[in-house]
Amino acid sequence: MTSASTLRARLFAPRWQPLLIPLTAVSTALVAGFLAMWLFGKDAPQGFALMAEHALGSANAVGESSIKAAVLTLCGLSVTVAFTAGLFNIGAEGQFTVGAITAAWLGAALDLPAPLELLVVTGAAMTAGAAWALIAAWLKVRRGVHEVISTIMLNWIALHLVQDWLVVGPLAAPSSNAQISLAGTVPVHASAQLPRLIAGSRLDFGIVYAAIAVIFCWLLLSRTVAGFEIRLVGAAPGVAEASGLPNARRTYQAMALAGALAALGGLLLVLGTEHRYPGTFRTGYGFDGIAVALVGGASPLGTALAGIFFGLLRAGAKGLQLVGIQPSFAELLQGVSVWLVSAPLLFAALFRKLRGARAT
């Protein structure tokens, strides 16, 4: 009774069906999208066919989808891991930015042999993201500052430090003309670029990073004692403390991991797609991570599913331009599914009916 009314319980699916609600939300959103297209007089079947083609129809399409899915999944995992420890990480965007600039800087500054370069840059970018997130964790544990406030503020600090100083100042690519602000940073060495997996497609090693991250988070949270402690600290901090759990340490660890995951997302775009930190780079992926985690029910596997879905949707939505629909249609569907997940009461009646139908 009491727990049912908490924000946590309202926002996230109950543990006994972690994937049911996200799947329902996503499919309902697709139906809603189909109806919306049709109502506005567009050719909805044609639109969906185009979406499918642009999401999965070719090696190139699969590459585009998987890059987006990988980055969205990593940012979603960042929010999910923090949330499991009872922290609302609004700061994935800032951690993403810190990871991206670290990757761009070291990818250009270091010149190591091929596999080593990538490993070192990856480790450094994740560490930087973790450190950035730890500021919020430290403020929370030591000073009682709510992480929502501190991570939002850290987002802006990261954004302005990077965009208005590092990218146009110390790390700017040397350029003879006035368009310095569009040039971005010095390009990274080839050894720092994420290897492409298929010829003729931008599908790169980032997908492997994301897959490892999903498996790691899933193992950590559901199979290890450390994950058990993180969950307990998140679910019942007072009980955890009285039981002798290291609340502060688990908070730091979860937040550091969250920061590292978001930073890895930033690294994927820099080392895989852009090969430098571009002059204008406001992707919003960090904020999308919140939506991905919500739809994914704050479980690692659900988050991966939601990340893949939104990745396909975004890549596919480009095709909608051929029937006269803006690609931001993808964000519309993303919004609809978040809204559906946030309103579980809409589904509660449906699930009751389904269960009743099964029982009789």
Add this chain to the structure above:
Amino acid sequence: MSDLLELRCITKRFGSKPACENVSLTVRAGEVLAVVGENGAGKSTLMNVAYGLYRPDAGEIRFDGQPRDIRSPRDAVALGLGMVHQHFMLVPTLTVAENVALGSEPRRGIVFDRQAAEKRVREISDRYGFALDPRACISNLSVGTRQRVEIVKALSHGARVLILDEPTAVLTPQESVELLGLARTLAARGHAVVFISHRLREVLSVATRIAIMRRGHLIETLDVATETPTAQSLAELMVGRAVAGPQRPANAVRRTAGAPVLSLRNVSLDGHAARVALHDISLDVRAGEIVAIAGIDGNGQSEIAQIATGLIRPDRGSLLVDDQPIAEATPRVLRDHGVAHIPEDRHASGLAVTQTLAENIALGRQTRAPYARKRWGFHWIAHEGRTTRATELLAAYDVRPPEPERRAGDLSGGNQQKVVVARELDQQPRALVVVQPTRGLDVGAIASVHDKLRSAAAGGAAVLLISLDLDEVLALADRVVVIRNGRLIGERDGWTSDEQSIGALMLGATSATNAGAA
């Protein structure tokens, strides 16, 4: 007496299991109807159905002879039902009058009419003798006073039937006596009071009729005047077999206490708004003995428990285990020293209600076998071992339902407490800090928890018991230390003292002479 509320053939199931089956019960104006039963017998479920919190799966609710469809507490309140829950629903930062008015605020134009609200509280308070200050802030009030605010709130919404869910569970003995008086007054003024309780003596002293529930069924409804039930006969009806009340078993043998295991040495704590100051507390709890701290609630016993379990650090003085001072006395360090804790507030520090029973049982020992196994340098959850151990413990402590994957929040309060007791005693602690271990438990469960505590002490554990229930203290304790205003003011022998002498000391009626050897 006219029938006010009539429940006809109510059935309520959770999942496939009926919590209430075919229960019919009538509540009449001018009576105090006690509903008694074990934890999970369905008392609260039945009343929550009447109050609109649950929808019955079958059956009918009538009010004033009319069939009514009560879909929500709002409907119930509109009909004239009021319910005071165990966990109060008051806004601590608002005043008494503001809380009472909440939801039906008197207005002057668009402005909240504070004076009218205060007047309303004063009227009700005077009429029934509640002695409430409408301007007092809730956060400054004692638990007993807060409860009276809840009752006034219900009355101000026009409650004719007042349901009190285990109202004395949170009260001191004095407050309980006052509450029972209030219940009688309300009944005499034509209200119907439904009194859900485990405390059979209170039930017998206040109720005009007693409804006994067992495992979802209404077993019997007794008229107190004509059928003169006793605590013993009620207890037997409740559990369906003969049981003993909270008392020392006849064959109990006094053990010789060993060396001190858990000690407080000259411990002082500075008080502030949320906690009571402690003054120079020194106390030894020896291996094999049960030491009880008796006192009226809010005299510093919670603070002693928190210090003894590492949740707060004393400002002066030290905590010792085996006569060695513990420098960094955190919960972890104390647990590593073998100090277990059955906490006062189950939800705040005992049980993670959103997690499963198996996870809650593993808590505190999650890195050890059989709950974990080490592989590749990491501790991994041993799901099978955990489930097996949890299943054993749930069965051994008669937790219902005994399903390890059930969420702890799905269990009744008494069964949740059994889970905490099972977890803490299963660690074979060297010292055990136990706070209100049987609050809200039924007679059967109380006896079983008491047995477990006695055998823990017999096995050599040093048990520090903090309880507001003198029956419990006298049934368990070898020594009784009395606390008042943050000071230990005397000690009595647990085997030879009676309730009167300790009660008098708690109230400060006698001098603080140490009569431990009396």
